[in-house]
Amino acid sequence: MKKAPSGILPIIAVDRRSSVPLYRQVYEGYREAIVDRRLRAGQRLPSTRSLASELGISRIPILSAFEQLLAEGYFESRVGAGTFVARSLPDEGTPLEARATARGAAEPERPGRRVVSRASEVLSPTGDPWFAGHGPFRLSEPALDQFPFQVWSSLMARHSRNPTRNQLAYGDPMGYRPFREALAEYLRTSRAVRCEPEQLMVVSGSQQALELSARVLLDTGSPVWFEEPGYAGAKDVLTLARARLVPVPVDEDGLDVSAGIARCANARAVYVTPSHQYPLGGTLSASRRLQLLDWARRSGAWILEDDYDSEYRYESQPISALQGLDRDSRVIYIGTFSKVLFPALRVGYLVLPEDLVPRFARVRDAMDIFPPTLFQAVLTDFLAEGHFARHLRKMRQLYRERRTALVDALTRELGDTVEVLGAQAGMHLVAALPERLRDRHIAERAAKEGLRAMPLSTCYLEDATRQGLVLGYGGTDAARIPEAVRRLRRAVR
Ligand SMILES: Cc1ncc(COP(=O)(O)O)c(C=O)c1O
Numbered sequence: 315m316k317k318a319p320s321g322i323l324p325i326i327a328v329d330r331r332s333s334v335p336l337y338r339q340v341y342e343g344y345r346e347a348i349v350d351r352r353l354r355a356g357q358r359l360p361s362t363r364s365l366a367s368e369l370g371i372s373r374i375p376i377l378s379a380f381e382q383l384l385a386e387g388y389f390e391s392r393v394g395a396g397t398f399v400a401r402s403l404p405d406e407g408t409p410l411e412a413r414a415t416a417r418g419a420a421e422p423e424r425p426g427r428r429v430v431s432r433a434s435e436v437l438s439p440t441g442d443p444w445f446a447g448h449g450p451f452r453l454s455e456p457a458l459d460q461f462p463f464q465v466w467s468s469l470m471a472r473h474s475r476n477p478t479r480n481q482l483a484y485g486d487p488m489g490y491r492p493f494r495e496a497l498a499e500y501l502r503t504s505r506a507v508r509c510e511p512e513q514l515m516v517v518s519g520s521q522q523a524l525e526l527s528a529r530v531l532l533d534t535g536s537p538v539w540f541e542e543p544g545y546a547g548a549k550d551v552l553t554l555a556r557a558r559l560v561p562v563p564v565d566e567d568g569l570d571v572s573a574g575i576a577r578c579a580n581a582r583a584v585y586v587t588p589s590h591q592y593p594l595g596g597t598l599s600a601s602r603r604l605q606l607l608d609w610a611r612r613s614g615a616w617i618l619e620d621d622y623d624s625e626y627r628y629e630s631q632p633i634s635a636l637q638g639l640d641r642d643s644r645v646i647y648i649g650t651f652s653k654v655l656f657p658a659l660r661v662g663y664l665v666l667p668e669d670l671v672p673r674f675a676r677v678r679d680a681m682d683i684f685p686p687t688l689f690q691a692v693l694t695d696f697l698a699e700g701h702f703a704r705h706l707r708k709m710r711q712l713y714r715e716r717r718t719a720l721v722d723a724l725t726r727e728l729g730d731t732v733e734v735l736g737a738q739a740g741m742h743l744v745a746a747l748p749e750r751l752r753d754r755h756i757a758e759r760a761a762k763e764g765l766r767a768m769p770l771s772t773c774y775l776e777d778a779t780r781q782g783l784v785l786g787y788g789g790t791d792a793a794r795i796p797e798a799v800r801r802l803r804r805a806v807r
């Protein structure tokens with residue numbers, strides 16, 4: 315039985331001037347809401363008293379209507395609990411089907427009429443088994459059980475119990491000022507990003523950062539260099555913005571800038587993951603960084619730097635952000651808390667060149683006005699009181715162990731078949747497969763074994779030149795990894 319929500323008033327139009335008696339209007343209003351499935355079996359109904367006061371009529375017609383609905387079995391009353399939509403009513407079927415039956419006909423089709431945008435039709439359907447639910451190797455899943463819930467809940471309580479006026483009212487499209495100050499300090503210190511709080515905009519994850527950037531910087535058909543292979547989330551949002559993606563190959567030194575110039579020298583922008591190329595794991599070399607900045611300066615292109623997980627690097631210090639080298643304000647720096655804390659926070663940020671701030675702020679205001687304040691207030695203290703730095707240190711150690719367990723198990727079980735790429739950083743690596751094997755088939759077989767391995771070929775815009783499995787290890791206990799790899803071996807062979 316579903317939980318009964320508490321007597322929310324449904325929309326029932328009552329017209330006092332109508333010749334239809336009031337009790338009949340209330341009766342029909344409820345009956346139609348139930349047939350339409352706007353009200354569902356088991357849902358609690360308001361008291362007749364509050365309904366009368368809400369509709370501005372006397373209680374008598376409402377009592378009559380309720381009596382009839384009870385008598386006909388639409389409502390049921392439970393002693394001491396109130397009146398509910400009858401639980402015996404069928405609760406299946408889509409609302410649309412119910413409406414069609416109630417009115418005796420389905421909505422007429424309108425041939426030849428385009429009802430959705432072309433851009434939205436370009437997106438491929440979702441539902442790939444490697445993104446369904448959880449399981450070993452699930453990408454982008456941090457060690458959720460290691461999160462410091464105790465600290466977090468006390469900070470949440472602190473800010474929920476006594477919120478300031480500023481924390482409740484409409485806010486700045488750029489985000490909550492104290493959070494941007496704490497974040498700017500972190501980014502300058504740990505990521506070598508050159509920024510002031512004024513340049514920081516808080517967004518709901520990298521995804522929104524990219525959407526906003528596309529809205530402000532791109533026109534329909536604007537050419538954008540895109541890493542090949544690259545991040546499907548970025549591909550989707552840029553495609554939706556109707557950018558023209560130009561695949562640019564990557565190797566162990568990251569994006570091949572010369573190939574980009576050869577393919578499309580006048581691109582409006584480039585999407586790039588310099589610290590940890592997604593998915594192959596390369597690092598953009600110093601010479602390519604300078605070449606990329608130089609090309610952007612000369613051509614007036616924008617560099618969208620997605621720095622999604624560079625806090626985790628196991629063999630050396632984290633790589634400095636490309637943005638820190640930029641002297642010409644060409645880089646839009648994008649970061650996220652999805653990997654370092656947890657994805658459901660939906661908190662990320664943009665560091666903008668100063669002259670772009672007013673444009674971004676204005677567009678943001680038109681989109682969703684400003685980001686929710688509560689989590690930002692909590693995160694401000696989480697950073698300022700040292701919890702964030704402590705959590706990062708702990709996670710770096712943990713992911714290093716998980717990474718090592720995975721590399722060891724892959725070498726032991728599949729060493730003659732796979733080549734491990736990109737294991738020096740982040741929360742995923744690539745097990746590259748020989749060309750004769752099809753990564754999609756293997757990933758589908760692995761999904762049947764409960765594993766969530768993403769086929770590398772899905773990261774290509776053009777025909778895949780490599781087959782492989784992208785394996786996340788952030789969310790899988792080191793002790794469980796050997797057994798998961800044995801299951802993976804069954805899927806590969
Ligand atoms: C390359 C890359 N960028 C960004 C993100 C994070 O996205 P978001 O901040 O929207 O959760 C991910 C997560 O999977 C990613 O793989």
